[in-house]
Amino acid sequence: MSSPIEDCLEYALNARASELIIVEGLSPAVRLNDKVCMIQDAPVIPFGSLDSFVKSLDGESGVLCGGPWCGANWRVRYSREAFGKLASFRPMMPECPHFSELGVPDVMMNLLGVSSGLVLFAGPPCSGKTTTASSYVAAMCQNRILRGVFLDSVEEFNIPTGDSLVIKSKSKDITKELKQGLLAGTDLFWLGDIDDEHIIPALRAAEAGAIVVGCFNAGNSVGALDAMVCFESSKEMKIAKSLLASNLKALVIQHLIPSVDNSQMVSAWELIYNNQNISNLIRNGEHFKLPPIVAASTTEGMVSMDHSLLALLQAGVISKKDALKYAFDPSKIG
The missing domain is CATH 3.30.450.90 (Beta-Lactamase)
Known part of the structure; x- marks a missing residue:
């Protein structure tokens, strides 16, 4: 029974x-x-x-x-x-889908060329961010020969690693594993969900030249950056801001939105590449100024959430009600 x-x-x-x-x-x-x-x-x-x-x-x-x-x-x-x-x-799915099959914007394929720094995938619960991040890690390992350490506490997918040399560690001491991995010449760390206590160690690993990939629960890009530097100690907050400003490579925000006929969930994306303007905002704690800068930086390969939502709406894929629900600036939806 x-x-x-x-x-x-x-x-x-x-x-x-x-x-x-x-x-x-x-x-x-x-x-x-x-x-x-x-x-x-x-x-x-x-x-x-x-x-x-x-x-x-x-x-x-x-x-x-x-x-x-x-x-x-x-x-x-x-x-x-x-x-x-x-x-x-x-x-849990038996194996993560291929990165190119997720419907990501074409400019997101440029992420496969990252050689160091933090690549952060964020979104609310059940937004698909872990699937996308896992697929990205798989694509990185299959496109190159990397030395990788997987530190995700729960292995949600069987991540294909190609010819890369990958160690899957179940140690709960993530900080120690990051330090040891750097000493061993690790190219790529996959963290899965990043806990608050591991934010600064992860950023230090990125500063040391490794590629660090992780996920974070946040409703939008502003919330993700706020959470990454939210520490009770002003000293730790200052350290986190400095490290994040210097070592964030890219921030990907993902939402899953019901299609018009409710037959499937479709992804809306925001893609932010760190540059001097964004680095200064992070260092000064002015994350609220981020959306207009992203919207004006399409020539640099960035994609704003509002632009992604508008494209889905104009294609008849999602309803205007849902587009407005997830928009940062509803006036951009029309």
Whole structure:
């Protein structure tokens, strides 16, 4: 007899939901076309169910690979709340798609020529950023022969690495692994989700000449940069601003937006390459000035989110309502 959580996982797969959300003491929900919907007629999830089902929810919060359940592996992100435990389950693909198959703007292919610095992929939860970042790392490893270290805490995809020499480390001491990797001449570090405590060590690795690729949860480019330098200590904030201003190579923002007929999710992109103007904004903490500079820098290969949304709207792919919802400056949508 299947458990209530297993029934919910089966429902999520059949509904092609991007995420199943379980909160003990409440009814389960799924994320469909960027909307969180309660599962109709599903029972309330009893307290203790998540521990009983997953069996490895250690600490106050964390992320792990679970399964196979219902024929699939799942990324489980959990936290212990005042009312009980909360967990989100996302089905994992067996292998990441090819970078060129993701519908990225043509100018994003230039990222494959990066030889050092931080390449950051950001977006809200379930925006596709981890898929895109993983595909980018795979393309880098297949296009060249690199010495790489993969430090992602949960291996969401089987990332093809071609002839590159890659070590997959499961050490929780990311700072130590970065230092040791640099001493060993590592060309590429793949971090997966970047935790706050690893921002400065990751930036130092980029400063030392390595390619550092990671993901960050943020709604837009301004929020991503704000979060990267948000430290309680003014000393650490100053260090982070200086390192980010000097070593950020590119920032990619991704949103998944429902198509007009709700048959699929389509990607809208923002691509920012660091230059002197943007570096100065980061160093001075003036991230709010970023969008107009990006919009005026198309000749430098940059793509603004508003431009991407407008192109999708004019092509009849997304609705005006959704374009306005994700726009930084709604007046640009018309």
